[in-house]
Amino acid sequence: SAVISQKPSRDICQRGTSLTIQCQVDSQVTMMFWYRQQPGQSLTLIATANQGSEATYESGFVIDKFPISRPNLTFSTLTVSNMSPEDSSIYLCSVGGLGDYGYTFGSGTRLTVV
């Protein structure tokens, strides 16, 4: 199965600023998924990123707040823009679901907004 390198692993940011999270995959994948996990909660899908097209966002998430880039088949970034304390969460990228392999996750980015 694919191996994902995600960074940064954690960050503490001032409100009103932006943070870009990067995920690098060791193989080419068509779709990458971005999730948010708020403290003590489950994983919620933010968006699906396809290479060469705009990301598809889930209800409650908008491109202006969470812009996503997908420049090639092994890399994606998620930006959390104009942050507020409510954005404090763990953000995870994920790939998979094809062939005999399940889905794998990056190690996550623990974001604290102060």
Next chain:
Amino acid sequence: GENVEQHPSTLSVQEGDSAVIKCTYSDSASNYFPWYKQELGKRPQLIIDIRSNVGEKKDQRIAVTLNKTAKHFSLHITETQPEDSAVYFCAASILGYALNFGKGTSLLVTP
């Protein structure tokens, strides 16, 4: 879209007992049902999965059953050990598309 319900939200068992976590899903097109274990501060780890053409799958002390007609699937852990204590998430999807997660079950195994 897909809606996954998971029960119970918390489960406490004695070491050596069995634990069962149940999930239901709403989209009959879903064909992939994984279970993840998440320990504090770590990423979710896949522990077992099942596809819609299979009714049951077992891996040592862990088993998953799927009832497509009723749209529910369950995780069974036998001979539980303290290291099984974690949060468990079920999910459902059409393979290749995003996973839809249940709300999680916090399992505590007491010695």
